[in-house]
Amino acid sequence: MRADARKNHDHLLDVAREVVAEQGADASLRDIARRAGVGLGTLYRHFPRREVLLEALLRVRFDELTAKAGELQGSASAGEALTAWLREAVAVAHGYSGAIESMVAAIADPDSALHASCQTMRAAGTSLLVRAQESGAARKDMDGTDLFGLLGALAWLRDQPSLAPKADHLFDVIAGAILARE
Amino acid sequence: MRADARKNHDHLLDVAREVVAEQGADASLRDIARRAGVGLGTLYRHFPRREVLLEALLRVRFDELTAKAGELQGSASAGEALTAWLREAVAVAHGYSGAIESMVAAIADPDSALHASCQTMRAAGTSLLVRAQESGAARKDMDGTDLFGLLGALAWLRDQPSLAPKADHLFDVIAGAILARE
DNA sequence: ACCTGAACACCGTTCAAGT
DNA sequence: ACCTGAACACCGTTCAAGT
Numbered sequence: 001m002r003a004d005a006r007k008n009h010d011h012l013l014d015v016a017r018e019v020v021a022e023q024g025a026d027a028s029l030r031d032i033a034r035r036a037g038v039g040l041g042t043l044y045r046h047f048p049r050r051e052v053l054l055e056a057l058l059r060v061r062f063d064e065l066t067a068k069a070g071e072l073q074g075s076a077s078a079g080e081a082l083t084a085w086l087r088e089a090v091a092v093a094h095g096y097s098g099a100i101e102s103m104v105a106a107i108a109d110p111d112s113a114l115h116a117s118c119q120t121m122r123a124a125g126t127s128l129l130v131r132a133q134e135s136g137a138a139r140k141d142m143d144g145t146d147l148f149g150l151l152g153a154l155a156w157l158r159d160q161p162s163l164a165p166k167a168d169h170l171f172d173v174i175a176g177a178i179l180a181r182e
Numbered sequence: 183m184r185a186d187a188r189k190n191h192d193h194l195l196d197v198a199r200e201v202v203a204e205q206g207a208d209a210s211l212r213d214i215a216r217r218a219g220v221g222l223g224t225l226y227r228h229f230p231r232r233e234v235l236l237e238a239l240l241r242v243r244f245d246e247l248t249a250k251a252g253e254l255q256g257s258a259s260a261g262e263a264l265t266a267w268l269r270e271a272v273a274v275a276h277g278y279s280g281a282i283e284s285m286v287a288a289i290a291d292p293d294s295a296l297h298a299s300c301q302t303m304r305a306a307g308t309s310l311l312v313r314a315q316e317s318g319a320a321r322k323d324m325d326g327t328d329l330f331g332l333l334g335a336l337a338w339l340r341d342q343p344s345l346a347p348k349a350d351h352l353f354d355v356i357a358g359a360i361l362a363r364e
Numbered sequence: 365a366c367c368t369g370a371a372c373a374c375c376g377t378t379c380a381a382g383t
Numbered sequence: 384a385c386c387t388g389a390a391c392a393c394c395g396t397t398c399a400a401g402t
Binding site: 183184186187190220221222223224227 | 385386387
Binding site for chain 1: 283286287289290291321323324327328331332334335336338339342343344345348351352355356358359360363
């Protein structure tokens with residue numbers, strides 16, 4: 001990549017992260033280009049679809065979540081490890097509100113720019129789920145896709161301003177449902 | 183209301199229900215007016231904000247849900263009654279996909295056209311929740327707003343095409359979380 | 365190679381002009 | 384009273400013209 005292109009690319013990502021944090025994942029692309037001081041066509045050259053931009057923004061976070069899952073694998077309680085990771089994943093999604101919808105859609109669409117990233121993330125969660133299931137901490141009638149679905153529901157709840165006072169409690173209720181009943 | 187106005191009003195509602203069923207709650211208002219064979223200004227005269235139109239569409243369903251809650255009050259198992267009502271409510275919301283977001287927002291916004299309807303619906307759910315709690319069938323650390331939040335999460339899940347194969351199972355997982363642990 | 369911005373086809377919303 | 388559709392300010396997306 002040419003030096004000026006690289007510079008535009010990186011700057012667009014910085015600005016996009018900022019605007020998406022403010023306005024959500026469906027923020028105006030025109031606005032992003034404007035605030036980056038770049039032509040609209042330049043944004044499209046680097047990120048031909050909105051998903052491609054989102055993927056570039058989320059990849060870093062997904063890598064962090066995968067690393068976190070690795071750490072938690074070694075922790076004492078398999079159940080707590082799963083819950084802690086889920087809490088982290090919800091927080092990440094909330095930093096890009098509305099993105100969870102694209103993520104859930106991408107898991108079943110191999111053509112989506114987000115597909116690979118989301119699969120990686122699901123795999124990270126699955127590893128923690130499986131360990132929790134083997135240790136008897138998590139219910140056994142769930143797979144990684146179910147976990148991803150519940151993550152979606154939790155992230156959606158966290159994105160609703162009117163439910164903010166209830167967000168933590170609702171997290172406990174749903175996350176608690178994954179843990180095995182005696 | 184003048185006879186011609188009444189006719190436009192009712193016809194707009196019929197067409198809107200159709201278009202919203204096809205395209206979701208964020209369907210194009212222009213499209214609705216066009217398909218109703220009516221000027222765009224006429225739609226706005228009858229339904230000045232999208233929420234007002236949505237409210238008109240949903241009111242009928244909400245009334246049905248309230249009636250259903252009344253019937254279920256008399257059923258044998260308080261836990262099953264709550265679950266059955268929740269299933270019904272999710273199905274209703276799914277008939278207007280995307281509307282659940284406005285509904286959840288409206289519950290905390292007295293200025294919303296949907297506010298009263300959503301409060302009524304929450305009350306219907308609350309009555310079933312309270313009975314289930316009193317009979318020991320439901321966990322006691324939840325109120326009607328929590329139930330409404332879970333309904334939102336369930337409706338959101340049902341609206342995601344990629345999770346369709348998992349929808350019933352995820353409903354059981356989340357709805358099951360409301361029922362009391364032994 | 366890469367960038368720009370006009371152009372196109374859409375929105376939601378308002379409002380002067382008509383009947 | 385009520386209806387109409389042009390007008391305005393926005394979108395996402397494409398692409399000819401520039402450097």
